[in-house]
Amino acid sequence: MERIFLHPDISLGIIEMDKAHRLLMREIMDMMQAPNFEFVSRLPHLVELLEMDFRGEEELMERMDYPDLRAHREQHAELLGTVHQTVAKAMNGDYLLPRQVLNMLPEWFLWHLVKMDASLVKALKAAGAQPINRAVSKPTHWAEREPQHIGFV
Ligand SMILES: [Fe+2]
Numbered sequence: 001m002e003r004i005f006l007h008p009d010i011s012l013g014i015i016e017m018d019k020a021h022r023l024l025m026r027e028i029m030d031m032m033q034a035p036n037f038e039f040v041s042r043l044p045h046l047v048e049l050l051e052m053d054f055r056g057e058e059e060l061m062e063r064m065d066y067p068d069l070r071a072h073r074e075q076h077a078e079l080l081g082t083v084h085q086t087v088a089k090a091m092n093g094d095y096l097l098p099r100q101v102l103n104m105l106p107e108w109f110l111w112h113l114v115k116m117d118a119s120l121v122k123a124l125k126a127a128g129a130q131p132i133n134r135a136v137s138k139p140t141h142w143a144e145r146e147p148q149h150i151g152f153v
Helices: 002-006 015-033 036-063 069-091 096-126
Strands: 130-132 135-137 149-152
Touching: 015 036, 015 096, 036 069, 036 096, 069 096
Parallel strands: none
Antiparallel strands: 130 135, 135 149
């Protein structure tokens, strides 16, 4: 299964996003192999990685007034809600559902990358985001002010 997430096709071309996704996938794969006591102790870190990744994307979308922000954010929120529920269960010694959720995360991510994240990257590139010192700036026609940093390439 790890092969899927090391495949170059999951790379979206935005370094910070790709880095966050690789970090998440590595953590998920490691947790799949972990015994229950380690699994439960690593869950909060997984939640933190998810929240950081999603927050980063959402900030990017907000800055560029991305039209699909709401739908994209809803997918993030739905997954986070599910994962938060599993943390509570795992803390109470019920590992079945938490492990099932963890096992479906790679598939969810692949689907989300294709359905949502790839469109975001496409929109960034179509809008003419220009790299400046590794940072992508909002094209000047999007606003009548100085370009803003909206991500990394
Ligand atoms: Fe996303």
